[in-house]
Amino acid sequence: MTTETVRITVEGDAPYDVLIGRGLLGELRGLLGPKVAKVLVVHPRALRSTGEAVRDDLTAQGLEAILAEVPDGEEAKTAEVAAFCWTVLGQSDFTRSDAVVGVGGGAVTDLAGFVAATWLRGVRVVQVPTTLLAMVDAAVGGKTGINTAEGKNLVGSFHPPAGVLCDLDALDTLPPHDLRAGLAEVVKCGFIADERILELVEADVEAATDPHSPVLAELVERAVRVKARVVGEDLKESDLREILNYGHTFAHAVELVERYQWRHGAAVSVGLCYVAELARMAGRLSDADADRHRDVLQSLGLPTTYRGDRWPQLLDAMKRDKKSRGALLRFVVLDGIGRPSRLEGPDPAMLQAAYSEISSS
Numbered sequence: 001m002t003t004e005t006v007r008i009t010v011e012g013d014a015p016y017d018v019l020i021g022r023g024l025l026g027e028l029r030g031l032l033g034p035k036v037a038k039v040l041v042v043h044p045r046a047l048r049s050t051g052e053a054v055r056d057d058l059t060a061q062g063l064e065a066i067l068a069e070v071p072d073g074e075e076a077k078t079a080e081v082a083a084f085c086w087t088v089l090g091q092s093d094f095t096r097s098d099a100v101v102g103v104g105g106g107a108v109t110d111l112a113g114f115v116a117a118t119w120l121r122g123v124r125v126v127q128v129p130t131t132l133l134a135m136v137d138a139a140v141g142g143k144t145g146i147n148t149a150e151g152k153n154l155v156g157s158f159h160p161p162a163g164v165l166c167d168l169d170a171l172d173t174l175p176p177h178d179l180r181a182g183l184a185e186v187v188k189c190g191f192i193a194d195e196r197i198l199e200l201v202e203a204d205v206e207a208a209t210d211p212h213s214p215v216l217a218e219l220v221e222r223a224v225r226v227k228a229r230v231v232g233e234d235l236k237e238s239d240l241r242e243i244l245n246y247g248h249t250f251a252h253a254v255e256l257v258e259r260y261q262w263r264h265g266a267a268v269s270v271g272l273c274y275v276a277e278l279a280r281m282a283g284r285l286s287d288a289d290a291d292r293h294r295d296v297l298q299s300l301g302l303p304t305t306y307r308g309d310r311w312p313q314l315l316d317a318m319k320r321d322k323k324s325r326g327a328l329l330r331f332v333v334l335d336g337i338g339r340p341s342r343l344e345g346p347d348p349a350m351l352q353a354a355y356s357e358i359s360s361s
């Protein structure tokens with residue numbers, strides 16, 4: 001199917017474009033800019049042939065392109081893997097006029113962005129996301145990072161890309177559960193800022209989960225527009241950007257407690273249900289709007305409950321959330337659909353009651 005290419009500009013000190021379409025690899029050279037001579041292509045093991053195709057394309061256009069193959073998934077987001085990439089950059093004499101290209105899911109785009117942010121204190125990075133989640137969220141906005149033993153994304157920096165290439169053809173090989181995981185972040189955008197996203201999913205869940213449908217293409221575009229608008233206004237998360245973290249306080253705790261065996265998007269799905277319960281209990285969200293979280297996510301085959309007797313560990317992990325201030329836990333909650341606000345220092349009994357609610361429902 002042909003899809004017209006959509007170009008969304010992310011504003012800020014150094015504006016950049018997100019291209020959404022099909023067969024877009026030929027656009028990569030343009031996004032890298034005219035001064036770049038050497039490129040490190042970071043890709044996961046599972047996408048070796050995609051990494052090689054990117055390398056060959058850049059080589060054909062006169063660039064020197066070097067591959068850095070990293071582990072699949074969350075195992076790529078470690079200090080050891082970042083150090084491996086720094087070694088390749090050092091041994092290949094990368095200078096400040098050279099660049100990094102991240103080809104893969106959000107784990108690789110987070111890692112590649114972090115490597116680019118730290119090499120020589122910052123070189124260009126262009127992101128080529130290959131999962132739905134990375135297209136609508138991870139590759140856009142310049143949050144880069146790796147995990148530590150204590151938690152998710154605890155080391156990183158804000159380092160916006162020079163461009164993002166969302167080639168929807170990449171979704172052809174993506175397993176359905178990874179596609180659904182990406183839809184959790186799309187639905188998040190629906191709840192915080194674009195109710196039409198929720199309506200599209202509710203109207204036709206088959207189309208929403210079909211990588212070839214125009215509905216999915218519209219969902220990608222809408223979610224990227226939400227993200228672009230927010231990060232264009234508040235790159236460093238001084239206030240507004242926190243809304244993109246909706247559902248993530250609980251989600252990141254689940255990922256840590258489950259030793260990263262849960263997909264990020266699946267954890268976000270449960271995290272959205274948890275915080276909807278919290279907002280309902282705090283008298284901020286109506287029953288209907290809270291229930292809508294569970295219904296939409298469930299219709300997509302995403303988890304809406306968390307079974308496991310892990311409350312003390314989850315609470316401990318939530319305290320290390322980046323939105324916390326000192327001992328004060330802070331949550332993004334909704335006062336209604338499209339009306340995000342904050343809940344600060346909720347009663348510990350309420351925090352646990354919301355947990356009991358989603359573990360028993």
Ligand SMILES: NC(=O)c1ccc[n+]([C@@H]2O[C@H](COP(=O)([O-])OP(=O)(O)OC[C@H]3O[C@@H](n4cnc5c(N)ncnc54)[C@H](O)[C@@H]3O)[C@@H](O)[C@H]2O)c1
Pocket residue numbers: 044045046047072073074077104105106107108110130131132133134137138139140141142143144153170171172173174175178181182263264265
């Ligand atoms: N920086 C941000 O703003 C931001 C936003 C959201 C999520 N994230 C991060 O993104 C990560 C999750 O990303 P994800 O959901 O893309 O998972 P992922 O990167 O772990 O990818 C999932 C799996 O799919 C494989 N894969 C990737 N593309 C494929 C394709 N086209 N076909 C077949 N297999 C493919 C990967 O190798 C991996 O095994 C988490 O670490 C999360 O913290 C970051």
Ligand SMILES: O=C(O)C(=O)C[C@@H](O)[C@H](O)[C@H](O)COP(=O)(O)O
Pocket residue numbers: 137141143152153185237241242244245246248322
């Ligand atoms: O872009 C943002 O800002 C987000 O919070 C998007 C989230 O979906 C994403 O998972 C992000 O990596 C979480 O960031 P963190 O600051 O909570 O580590």
Ligand SMILES: [Zn+2]
Pocket residue numbers: 137185248264268
């Ligand atoms: Zn996320």
